[in-house]
Amino acid sequence: MKVALVGQPNCGKSTLFNLIAGYKAITSNFPGTTVKYTETKTHIYGHTCTCIDLPGTYSLSSMEPAELEARKHLLSGEVDVVINVADASLLCRSLELTLQLLELEIPMVLCLNMMDEAQRKGIQVDPGKLSAILGIPVVSAIATTGKGIQNLFVEALKAGEEKKRGNVQKFSKDIEEVIYSLAILLASEKRVEEKVPQRFLAIKLLEKDFSLVDGINPGGDLRGKIQFFQNKLEEIHGYPSDEVISAERHALAMNLSEKVSTVIHPPERDLRMVIDHWVTHKVFGYVILVLVFYGFFNLIFGIGGYIEKPLLQIFEDLSERLRDIYEPGSLFLFLAVGILQGIAGGIAIVLPYLVPFLIGLSLLEDVGYLPRVAFLMDVFMHRIGLHGKSIIPFILGYGCSVPAVMATRILEFPQHRFIVAILATMIPCAARITIIFALVAFLIGPNAALSIFALNILVVAVFGKILSLFLPDASLGLILEIPSYQPPRWGSLLQKSWYRIREFIVIAWPILIAGSAFLALLEYAGVERYFSWFLSPLTWVLGLPASVGTTLVFGLLRKELSLIMLTQALGTTQVLTVMTKTQVMVFAVFVTFYIPCLATIAALWREIGKKGALLTILFTFFVAIFLALATRIFFGIFFGG
Amino acid sequence: MILTSLDHVAENQKAQVIKIHGGWGIRGRLNQMGIHPGDIVTVLRVGALGGPIIIEVHGFQVALGRGIASRILVEIAE
Numbered sequence: 001m002k003v004a005l006v007g008q009p010n011c012g013k014s015t016l017f018n019l020i021a022g023y024k025a026i027t028s029n030f031p032g033t034t035v036k037y038t039e040t041k042t043h044i045y046g047h048t049c050t051c052i053d054l055p056g057t058y059s060l061s062s063m064e065p066a067e068l069e070a071r072k073h074l075l076s077g078e079v080d081v082v083i084n085v086a087d088a089s090l091l092c093r094s095l096e097l098t099l100q101l102l103e104l105e106i107p108m109v110l111c112l113n114m115m116d117e118a119q120r121k122g123i124q125v126d127p128g129k130l131s132a133i134l135g136i137p138v139v140s141a142i143a144t145t146g147k148g149i150q151n152l153f154v155e156a157l158k159a160g161e162e163k164k165r166g167n168v169q170k171f172s173k174d175i176e177e178v179i180y181s182l183a184i185l186l187a188s189e190k191r192v193e194e195k196v197p198q199r200f201l202a203i204k205l206l207e208k209d210f211s212l213v214d215g216i217n218p219g220g221d222l223r224g225k226i227q228f229f230q231n232k233l234e235e236i237h238g239y240p241s242d243e244v245i246s247a248e249r250h251a252l253a254m255n256l257s258e259k260v261s262t263v264i265h266p267p268e269r270d271l272r273m274v275i276d277h278w279v280t281h282k283v284f285g286y287v288i289l290v291l292v293f294y295g296f297f298n299l300i301f302g303i304g305g306y307i308e309k310p311l312l313q314i315f316e317d318l319s320e321r322l323r324d325i326y327e328p329g330s331l332f333l334f335l336a337v338g339i340l341q342g343i344a345g346g347i348a349i350v351l352p353y354l355v356p357f358l359i360g361l362s363l364l365e366d367v368g369y370l371p372r373v374a375f376l377m378d379v380f381m382h383r384i385g386l387h388g389k390s391i392i393p394f395i396l397g398y399g400c401s402v403p404a405v406m407a408t409r410i411l412e413f414p415q416h417r418f419i420v421a422i423l424a425t426m427i428p429c430a431a432r433i434t435i436i437f438a439l440v441a442f443l444i445g446p447n448a449a450l451s452i453f454a455l456n457i458l459v460v461a462v463f464g465k466i467l468s469l470f471l472p473d474a475s476l477g478l479i480l481e482i483p484s485y486q487p488p489r490w491g492s493l494l495q496k497s498w499y500r501i502r503e504f505i506v507i508a509w510p511i512l513i514a515g516s517a518f519l520a521l522l523e524y525a526g527v528e529r530y531f532s533w534f535l536s537p538l539t540w541v542l543g544l545p546a547s548v549g550t551t552l553v554f555g556l557l558r559k560e561l562s563l564i565m566l567t568q569a570l571g572t573t574q575v576l577t578v579m580t581k582t583q584v585m586v587f588a589v590f591v592t593f594y595i596p597c598l599a600t601i602a603a604l605w606r607e608i609g610k611k612g613a614l615l616t617i618l619f620t621f622f623v624a625i626f627l628a629l630a631t632r633i634f635f636g637i638f639f640g641g
Numbered sequence: 642m643i644l645t646s647l648d649h650v651a652e653n654q655k656a657q658v659i660k661i662h663g664g665w666g667i668r669g670r671l672n673q674m675g676i677h678p679g680d681i682v683t684v685l686r687v688g689a690l691g692g693p694i695i696i697e698v699h700g701f702q703v704a705l706g707r708g709i710a711s712r713i714l715v716e717i718a719e
Contacts, residue, residue, distance in 0.1 A: 058673035063666065090701050093675045121700065208665050239678070242665060246672035247679075267700075282689040375704045379692030388693065388706060412666075477706025478693045479670050484702075 001049040001160050002078055003153075006070060007085030008097055009056030010483045012113045015492070016085060016143040017053040020153070047157055052079075058093075060100045061204075062211040065409045074104055075212075077195045081160030082108040083152065088118040088125050088140065091261055095253035102134065102166045103200040107159045111152050112140040117484075122265040130260040135167035144489060168199065169256070171248045174236055179203060182229045189222060206230060207242040272485045279369075285376050292369070296360050297450065300433075301441050304353035308442060311348035312573050315340065319573075331524055338520025338568060342513030345564030346505075348573075350512075353434045354504060359497045361399050366493055368485045370395055378478050384461045385468025387411055388478040390420045394460070397427030399500070401600040404429075405607050415471040418608050422467070422616045423460050425596040425604065426623070428453070431508075431559035432592050438563060440588045444581050452592060459593070459627065508558050515554050515561050516568045522550075528569075542586050542628050543636075545570070545579065555591060557598055562591045582635040589631045594624035643717045648694065648710035650684045656715035657681050663712045675699045676713070 007013040021040035038053045054073055055066035062068050073079065084101050086094035091112075101108060112118075112127055131138035137155040141148030170176055182205065183198040196212060204212055205226050233241040278284050319337050326333040364370060373395065378388030389410055397404035404424040408417040428436060441449035522528040528550060532539070535549030547569045555562030566587070567573045575584065595617050596604070604613040650656050658680045661668050675698050676682065685702065686695040693704045705713075 061669055061673070063669055063673075090699070092699055093701070096673075096675075207669070239660075240665075240668065243661075243668055243672065243677070246669070247677045250672070250675070250677050280686045280688075280695060282687075286689075371704070375686075375688065375693055375695060378704070378706065379688060379690050382706075477708040478704055479674060479706070479709060480704045481674065482695055482702040482704050 001047060001080045001157065003049050003051045003081050003083060003156055003160070004074065004079045005051065005053050005083050005085055006074065006097070006101060007056060007113075008058050008087065008090075008094055009481065011056065011085045011087040011094065012143040013056060013085045014053055016111070016113065016141075016149065017051065018492070018495075019143060019146055019149055020051060021053075049157070057097070059097055060104075060200075061207065062209055064412065068211070074101075074106065075195055079106055081156050082106050083111055083156050084108055085111045085113050085143075088112040088115050089121050089123065091118070091123070091125060092250075092254050092257040095256050096249055098134070099169050099249055099253060100200075102136075102168050103197060103203065105165050105168075105197045105200075107163050108136050108166055109152065109156045109159050110134065110136055110138045111148075112138060113143050115140045116142050116145075120270070121267045122263055123261050124264050125261045127260075130256070133167070133256065133259070134169075135165075144492075169252055171245075171252065175233065175244065175248055178229050178233055179206065182206065182226065185225060185229075203245060206233060207245050208240070209242075275485065276372075279372050280375060285372075289373065289376055292364075296364075297453075298446070300353055300356045300360065301437055301446055301449070303356045304437050305442055307352035308348055308438060311352070312344070315344035315348055316573050319344075334520045334524040335517055338517040339513055341520075341568045341573070342509075342516030342564060344573065345512055345516065345560070345567065346509045349438045349563060349567075350431075350434050350504065350509075350560050351501075353437045354430055355497070355501060357430055357433060358399070358500045359493070362493050362496045362500075363488055366486060366488050366496075368483050371480060371482045374478075374480055375482065384464040386420065386464050387416055389480065390416070390423075390464075393420050393424040394427055397424040397429060398433065399430055401425050401427070401429045401596055402603045405600060405603040408607060414608075418612055419464065419467045419471060421604060421608050421612065422619065423464055425600055425616055426456065426460055426463075426593055426620060428456060428592050429559065431597075434560065435563045435591055436588055439566075439575065439584055443576055443584055448585065452588060455589070455627070456592060459623070463623070504560070508560055511558055512561055512564050515557070516564060519550060519554070519565055519568050538625075541625065542590060543632050544583055544587055548587060552591070552594070555597070556595060559591070559597050582632065582639060585635050586628045586632045590624050590628035592624075593620055593627055595620050645715060645717060646711045647682070647684070647696070647705070647713040647715050648707050650715060650717060652684055652687050654717060655681055655683050656717045658713060659716055660714040661712060662714065667709065667712065671709070671713070674703050675701070676703070682715070 005013050005017055017038065017040070020042050021038075040051050042049060042051050052073070054070040057064075057067040057070045060067070060071050060074075062071065074082070082101060082104075084098050086098060088094075098110060110130070112125055115125070118125060125140070127138040127140050137159060139148055139152040139155055141152055143149065171179070179199060179202045182202040186201055187198055201212055206229065208230065230241040233244045237244045279288055319340050322333060322336050322340065326336065370392070374388060374391045377391045381388045381390050392410060393404045393407040396407050401424065404427065405421045408421045408424065411417050411420060436449050436452050440452060519528065522531070528547075531553065532546045532549040535552065536546050538552070539546050539549045548566065551562045551565035551569050554565045567575065570578045572578060579587070601613050601617065604616055644659065647656065658676060658678050660678055661671055661676070680698055683697045684694055685697055688694060691707055693706045694710050695702055695704050
C-alpha cells in the first residue's frame with residue numbers, strides 16, 4: 001500500500017515522516033524545505049507500506065515546481081491513501097488544501113497536527129464533528145512528541161483498504177452549476193487523462209490553470225468553450241473566475257473551521273511576540289542579525305580551534321613514530337603515513353569545525369530564524385537585482401551546495417533559478433568553511449578568515465548585479481510565510497545534525513582516506529610530479545608550491561580533500577613550515593571559489609542543464625584565478641612573501 | 642474610511658482588503674496565503690529602506706514585498 005503525506009508548508013509533515021521512517025527527511029522551520037519527495041518502506045501491524053513525504057503545498061495549483069511535483073504524484077493513480085497533515089492552529093487555511101484533496105477522490109485521512117499549538121492559541125477543535133462533515137477519519141496528533149501517530153497510521157491503512165472516499169464539499173449553487181456543465185463538456189471531449197477526476201479538472205480550469213490539459217491551444221475550439229464558462233462566473237460575481245473559486249473555497253473552509261472549533265480563551269501574548277518585535281525591527285533587527293552570525297562564527301572557531309590543536313599534535317607524533325619504526329622510502333611507510341593523514345584530516349581538521357557548524361545551522365533552522373533573515377535581507381537582495389527568496393539557497397549553501405542548488409526551485413522563473421544556482425555554488429559550503437577555519441583562521445587569525453567570508457559576499461553581490469543586468473528580475477516580489485518560533489527540541493536537532501554529519505563520515509571520509517593513500521602511492525611511484533607538472537602553470541601563476549596542484553584536482557571530488565590532501569602533499573600537518581601566510585591565503589581563496597565539487601555539478605546539471613553546469617565550471621574557475629591573484633598581490637604588498 | 646494600498650498602511654494598523662490588482666499569478670499566490678478581498682489584515686512590521694512588510698492574516702504572518710503590497714487595495718478602519 002502506498003501512503004502519501006500531503007500538507008501545507010511547515011505543518012510538520014516531515015517531522016511526522018521522520019517519526020516513522022527514522023531520520024530521512026530534512027525538517028526545518030522554513031516553508032518549502034522539502035523540494036524533492038522522500039520515500040520509505042515501513043511496517044505497520046504486519047502491513048508493509050510505502051510512505052512518501054511530498055513537498056509542502058498551499059494548494060493544488062501549478063504555480064511552483066514543488067506544487068506541481070506533489071500534484072503530479074497524487075494524480076499518478078499510484079497513491080492508495082492520502083494522509084493530509086493539517087496545522088490545527090491554522091485550521092481555516094489548512095482546510096483549503098483539504099477541500100481540494102477531497103476532490104481528487106482518493107481515500108484520505110486528516111491528521112490534525114500541532115494540537116498543542118492550537119490550544120496555546122486558545123482554539124479547541126472537535127475532530128469527531130469534522131470527521132462527520134468531511135466523511136473521512138480525523139485523527140488529532142502532536143508529531144513532535146509522537147502523540148496520536150500510531151492511531152493515525154492504523155486509520156490510514158483501514159481507509160486505504162476500504163477505499164472509502166470523503167464527501168466533496170459543495171460550493172454555492174450558481175458556481176456548482178457552472179462546474180457541473182463544464183465537467184460534462186470535458187467528459188464529452190475525451191481529451192483528458194482518465195485518472196484526473198472531472199470535477200477537480202473543471203475547477204482547475206475555472207481557476208484558469210490549464211496545465212492539466214494537453215492540447216488546449218489559445219484561440220482553439222475547446223479553449224473557447226472553457227472561456228465561456230469562466231466568463232459566465234465573472235459576469236455573475238464581477239471578478240476573475242479564479243478569484244471567485246478561491247474566495248468561495250476560502251469561505252467554505254472558514255465556515256467549516258468555525259463549525260468545528262471553539263475559542264476557549266484569547267491567544268496568549270507570549271514571549272515569542274516580544275522576541276519577534278525586536279528581531280524584525282528596522283534597526284535592531286539588523287544589529288541582531290550581525291550579532292547572531294558573528295557569534296555563530298566565533299563559536300565555531302572557538303570550539304574547532306580548541307580541539308584541532310591538540311589532536312593535530314597527536315597525529316603528528318604518531319606519524320613521527322611511524323617514520324622511526326619503518327625504513328625510510330619503503331612502500332609500507334608511504335602507505336601508512338598516507339592513511340594516517342587521511343584519518344587525521346577527518347578527526348582533527350574537518351570534524352572539529354563541521355560538527356559545531358552543522359549543529360548551529362540546524363538550530364537556526366529549527367527555531368525559525370531563517371525566514372526572518374529572508375525578510376530582513378529582501379531589500380538588499382533586490383538592490384543586487386535578485387529576488388528576496390534567493391537568500392534561502394544562499395543560506396543553505398553555507399551548509400552544502402547540493403541542497404542549495406535544489407532549493408532554487410522555490411524561485412518561479414527559470415532565468416532566476418539559473419543565476420541563483422550559479423551564485424549559490426560560490427557560497428562556501430561546510431567543507432570549504434572548514435578549510436577557511438582550519439587553515440586561515442587557525443594559522444593566520446580569525447580576522448583573515450572573516451575577510452574571506454566578506455570577500456565572498458561582496459563577489460556574489462557584484463556578480464549577482466552583473467548577471468541580473470542580462471537576465472532582469474521579472475518576478476512578483478516576496479510572498480513568504482513567517483512561521484512562529486519553535487523552541488528547539490534537542491533530540492530531533494541532534495538527529496538532524498547527525499544525519500548531515502553522517503554524510504561526511506560515511507561517504508566523504510573513506511574517500512579522503514583512500515585518496516590520501518592513493519596520493520602517497522603516486523608519490524612513492526614518483527608519478528605525482530607529473531600531476532603537479534601538468535598543473536604547474538596554475539600553481540606558478542598563483543605563486544603556490546607545485547605539489548599543491550594535485551590537491552586541487554582531488555578537491556573536485558570532495559572539497560574537504562583539498563585540505564587533507566594538502567597536508568599529505570606537503571608531507572606535514574604543520575603547514576606554515578612549508579607555506580607562507582600569503583600562500584595559505586591564496587590557496588584558501590582559490591579553493592573557496594573554484595569549480596564546484598562533482599556532486600554539485602551533477603545537481604546543477606539536473607536543475608539548470610548541461611550548458612548551465614559547464615558555464616558554472618568555467619565561470620567559477622576564472623573568478624577563482626582572478627581573486628586568488630588579487631589576493632596574492634594584495635597580501636604580497638602588505639605582508640610580504 | 643480611507644482607501645489606500647497596503648504599502649501605505651502604518652505598523653499596528655488594521656485594514657480590509659478591497660481588491661487585488663494584478664494577473665493570475667499574483668492573485669493566485671495571495672489567495673493561497675489566505676489573502677482575499679474582504680479579509681482583515683494587520684500590518685505588523687514595515688521593513689527598513691523600502692523593504693518588505695509583515696502582515697498578520699487569519700492568525701498567521703506573511704512577509705510581502707513592497708511591490709506586491711502596493712497592488713493590494715485596502716480600506717483602513719478608523
